[in-house]
Amino acid sequence: MRCCAIILYVVLGSFLCSAECPSGCQCFEASTTVQCDSLDLRAVPDDIPGYTTYLVITGNFIARIGYDSFKLLDNVTDLILSNNWITEVGSHTFSTLTMLRSLNLNGNQLALIHPEAFTVSGSPLQELSLSNSLYNHTSLTDLITAFRWGGLGSLRSLDLSGNSLLLLPPGMFSPLPSLKHLRLANNSLVAVYNSTFSGVELLEELDLTGNRFTAFSGEGLRELERLGKARLLLGHNPYTCTCGMEEFATWLNSSKVRVGDAEKLRCAFPGQLQHVAVQTLTAKVLLGCDHRGERVMEEVDDLSLQTSYVFLGLVCGFVGMVFCFVLYLNRKGIKKWVVEMRDACQDMMEGYQYRYEIDSDPRLRHISTNGKLEQTNRHDADRQIPTKSSTTQIPADVAV
C-alpha cells in the first residue's frame, strides 16, 4: 500500500514536473514564458508546456531545427532562438506554430535554409530577425527562395543587419509586400539600384547605416525617392566628398525630413573634408567642382610643359656629350689644327706688322727703293728662320 503510494507519487511527481518545465529551463506560468538559457542543449526540449507564448532558447548548441522541433506549441507567439549555433533550418520548421508572430534567429550560422523553412499556415509571422546569422552568400540565396515560398505576406519587420551583405539581388523583398521596417545596417553594401526595393511600397523605415556607401548615384537616389514616406537612416558610411557627390549632397539638403540622421552623414574622404557634414556641401561653394576641374587641367598643362622642358634638357645634354666625345676622339687632330691655326694667325699678324712697319718707317721706304738691300734682307730672313711658313717673317734687327 505504502509502496504503491510512493510509486504513484514519484510517477505523478515526475509527470507534473515534466509537464511544468524542461530540466534546467525557467518556466513562468503567469506570464506564459519559458526560458532555456545557456544549458548546452543539443536540441529543442520536447517537454515545453503548452501554455507557453513566449519561448526563449539561447546560448546552446543546437545544430539543426526542423519540422519536429516545435510540437504541441500552438500558443507560442514569440520565439527567440538567438546564439544557438544553428546551421540548418529544415522544411516547415515553424509550421505548427500557427500563432507565431515574432521569430528571432540572430547570431546563428545559417548555412542551409530550406525553401519552405518559414512556411506557416495562415502567414502569421510579422517580425523576422536574422541579424549576424547568414553564413555566406549561398545562405542569402536560400533565404530569398524561402521568402518566395514562405507566404510571408504579413511580415512587417525584417532585420538583416550584420550579415556582410555585398549586394541585394533586385526585387528580393518583393515577396514581402507588408514590410514596414527593413534593417540592413552593418553590412557591406555599396549601391542601391533601381529595383533593389521594388515591391515594398509600405516601407516606413529603412536602416542602411554602417555600410560601405561612398555616395548614392542618381539611380540609387531615385530608388530611395520612390520609397516615398519611408524614414531613411544613412549614417556611418564612408562618404567620399569629391565631384560625383554633388547630386547626393543636394538631394540630402532637400530631403532632411526623410533622412532621420542627416546631420550624422560625414565625409570620410578626402582628408581636408573629413568629418564635414555632407548636407552642407554644395557643388559650387565647397566641392568647387567646375573650378577644381579647371585647376586639374592647368596642372596637367603645367606638367606636360615641365615634361617637355625636361626632355629638351636631356636631348641637349646628350648632344653635348656626343660632341665632347667626338672632340675627345679627335684630340690629336684638333691639337694639330689648333697649333696650325695659331701659327697661321701669328704669321698673318706679323705679316701685317711687317707691312705696317715698312709702310710707316721712312728709312725702310728709302731702302725699299734700293732693290738690292731689300733682297739681302729677305735672304737674311730666310737664313735665320728656315721654316717655310716663316718666309714672310722679318727679324727685328731689320727695323733698326
Ligand SMILES: *[C@@H]1O[C@H](CO)[C@@H](O)[C@H](O)[C@H]1NC(C)=O
Ligand atoms: C493554448 O492556450 C489555451 C488557453 O490559453 C489552452 O486552452 C490550450 O490548451 C493551449 N494549447 C496547448 C497546446 O497547450
Ligand SMILES: *[C@@H]1O[C@H](CO)[C@@H](O)[C@H](O)[C@H]1NC(C)=O
Ligand atoms: C557557403 O557555405 C556552404 C556550406 O559550407 C557551401 O556549401 C557553399 O559552397 C558556400 N557558398 C559560398 C558562396 O561560399
Ligand SMILES: *[C@@H]1O[C@H](CO)[C@@H](O)[C@H](O)[C@H]1NC(C)=O
Ligand atoms: C552595428 O555595429 C555597431 C558596432 O559594431 C553596433 O554598435 C551597432 O549596434 C550595430 N547596429 C546594428 C543595427 O546592428
Ligand SMILES: *[C@@H]1O[C@H](CO)[C@@H](O)[C@H](O)[C@H]1NC(C)=O
Ligand atoms: C532600371 O534601369 C534600367 C536601365 O537603366 C531600365 O531599363 C529599367 O526600366 C529601370 N527599371 C525601373 C523599375 O525603373
Ligand SMILES: *[C@@H]1O[C@H](CO)[C@@H](O)[C@H](O)[C@H]1NC(C)=O
Ligand atoms: C539647402 O537648401 C536650402 C533651401 O531649402 C538652401 O537655402 C540652402 O542654400 C541649401 N544648402 C546647401 C548647402 O545646399
